[in-house]
Amino acid sequence: MGEGMELCENGPVENSTFALSDVQRHFRDTMRLFAEEKVLPHAAEIDRTAEFPWESFKACVEMELPALGIPEAYGGAGADMVTQAIMAEELARVCASTSLTMLISKLGMLPIMNWGSEELKERYLPRVAAGEIQASYCLSEADAGSDVAAMGSRAVRDGDDYILTGSKYWITNAGISDVYIVFAKTDPTARGRGISCFVVERDWGISIAKHEDKLGLRGSPTGEVVLDEVRVPATHRIGEEGQGFTIAMHTLDRSRPTIGAQAVGIAQGAIDYAATYMKQRHAFGAPIADLQGLRFMLAEMAIRTEAARALIYRACAMVDSDPTNELTLFGAMAKAFASDTAMSVTIDAVQLLGGYGYTKDFPVERFLRDAKVTQIYEGTNQVQKVVIAREILKNA
Numbered sequence: 217m218g219e220g221m222e223l224c225e226n227g228p229v230e231n232s233t234f235a236l237s238d239v240q241r242h243f244r245d246t247m248r249l250f251a252e253e254k255v256l257p258h259a260a261e262i263d264r265t266a267e268f269p270w271e272s273f274k275a276c277v278e279m280e281l282p283a284l285g286i287p288e289a290y291g292g293a294g295a296d297m298v299t300q301a302i303m304a305e306e307l308a309r310v311c312a313s314t315s316l317t318m319l320i321s322k323l324g325m326l327p328i329m330n331w332g333s334e335e336l337k338e339r340y341l342p343r344v345a346a347g348e349i350q351a352s353y354c355l356s357e358a359d360a361g362s363d364v365a366a367m368g369s370r371a372v373r374d375g376d377d378y379i380l381t382g383s384k385y386w387i388t389n390a391g392i393s394d395v396y397i398v399f400a401k402t403d404p405t406a407r408g409r410g411i412s413c414f415v416v417e418r419d420w421g422i423s424i425a426k427h428e429d430k431l432g433l434r435g436s437p438t439g440e441v442v443l444d445e446v447r448v449p450a451t452h453r454i455g456e457e458g459q460g461f462t463i464a465m466h467t468l469d470r471s472r473p474t475i476g477a478q479a480v481g482i483a484q485g486a487i488d489y490a491a492t493y494m495k496q497r498h499a500f501g502a503p504i505a506d507l508q509g510l511r512f513m514l515a516e517m518a519i520r521t522e523a524a525r526a527l528i529y530r531a532c533a534m535v536d537s538d539p540t541n542e543l544t545l546f547g548a549m550a551k552a553f554a555s556d557t558a559m560s561v562t563i564d565a566v567q568l569l570g571g572y573g574y575t576k577d578f579p580v581e582r583f584l585r586d587a588k589v590t591q592i593y594e595g596t597n598q599v600q601k602v603v604i605a606r607e608i609l610k611n612a
């Protein structure tokens with residue numbers, strides 16, 4: 217019997233993706249301790265100052281977390297996607313901004329991992345795995361968010377180079393990242409089919425026009441990345457000319473489940489905090505945890521979060537193995553459900569803390585603000601529903 221196979225009364229079956237392995241459970245325990253000791257102490261402060269969480273990032277590098285999603289052949293740990301989701305969850309349970317520092321470079325490296333040349337893989341993957349450099353993913357523009365194909369950025373071939381000009385909006389890690397994956401049109405007359413994908417190093421001429429002052433995820437810088445005739449060697453094109461839209465969607469399919477994991481982590485953080493508070497806070501001579509109405513709220517929050525987690529792990533397992541080609545459907549469902557869950561759970565957590573929940577002395581209002589963006593980025597939840605319906609109708 218092969219590794220990963222077990223006997224059941226109906227014969228051998230593969231290990232279920234619905235149960236965590238011992239290694240994954242142990243990893244969660246380790247991550248929880250690490251996040252509470254090294255990340256949590258900075259979370260409120262970086263939210264207040266809106267500064268990049270360098271202390272937390274460095275602690276993550278010491279834990280070798282940037283290596284998790286990079287293949288072993290390029291200096292990474294080659295971890296499965298459920299394990300990567302656990303990392304995102306446990307970091308987001310205490311600080312969503314820090315969880316995004318780990319997810320964003322992975323998002324940037326996915327096009328290189330799946331579509332890039334050997335030269336590009338060797339040049340960037342080991343350094344991202346070691347935490348020496350960080351990456352950004354530059355798809356959106358001011359007038360092209362959900363409608364990616366409407367982008368106006370241009371890439372014009374010039375001998376062995378391309379000249380890139382344009383402005384990329386909403387870019388996570390703008391100014392922090394060393395490497396920018398930039399989508400631009402090589403054929404401006406075409407929509408999606410005119411887009412190509414490039415790796416651009418910051419020092420080649422990228423500038424940051426502005427940073428957004430955001431509702432949540434305040435420790436994660438979001439900015440406008442400007443390219444003004446930046447010369448990029450043709451060797452730094454990822455995939456073929458015109459393949460950019462396909463690369464972008466393929467990449468988001470593989471990243472979206474981890475955004476859902478971030479949402480699940482935020483929801484779990486809110487549940488854990490609210491449950492502890494309910495036992496300590498007294499009203500009418502008894503802990504508010506004794507009130508059945510509040511117990512039912514807590515139970516609903518836990519049910520939805522656990523259901524979201526199950527859907528996320530299912531989608532994550534499909535990133536590793538998708539024989540029936542269902543990742544697009546499940547990734548979209550998982551991200552939409554998990555982010556809606558995070559939103560409703562964090563709103564309820566604020567309610568459970570009463571007036572205190574509405575202040576910055578307690579973390580649940582931060583969880584609420586951080587949860588909101590998970591319904592917006594990597595495709596809004598409306599767009600996820602467009603995708604879900606399209607996939608269902610395709611097979612009807």
Ligand SMILES: Cc1cc2nc3c(=O)[nH]c(=O)nc-3n(C[C@H](O)[C@H](O)[C@H](O)COP(=O)(O)OP(=O)(O)OC[C@H]3O[C@@H](n4cnc5c(N)ncnc54)[C@H](O)[C@@H]3O)c2cc1C
Nearest residue numbers: 353354355356361362363386387388438593594595596598
């Ligand atoms: C904090 C943050 C970080 C981000 N990081 C990055 C990043 O690193 N890289 C990057 O490339 N982008 C990033 N984004 C951009 C993000 O992906 C876009 O904001 C998102 O795709 C939505 O685009 P938009 O803001 O232009 O909204 P619009 O596309 O203008 O949407 C406006 C409204 O219309 C709805 N809508 C649009 N089209 C449809 C449709 N077909 N059917 C139904 N409803 C529709 C939307 O759901 C939304 O409610 C980030 C955004 C934020 C807020």
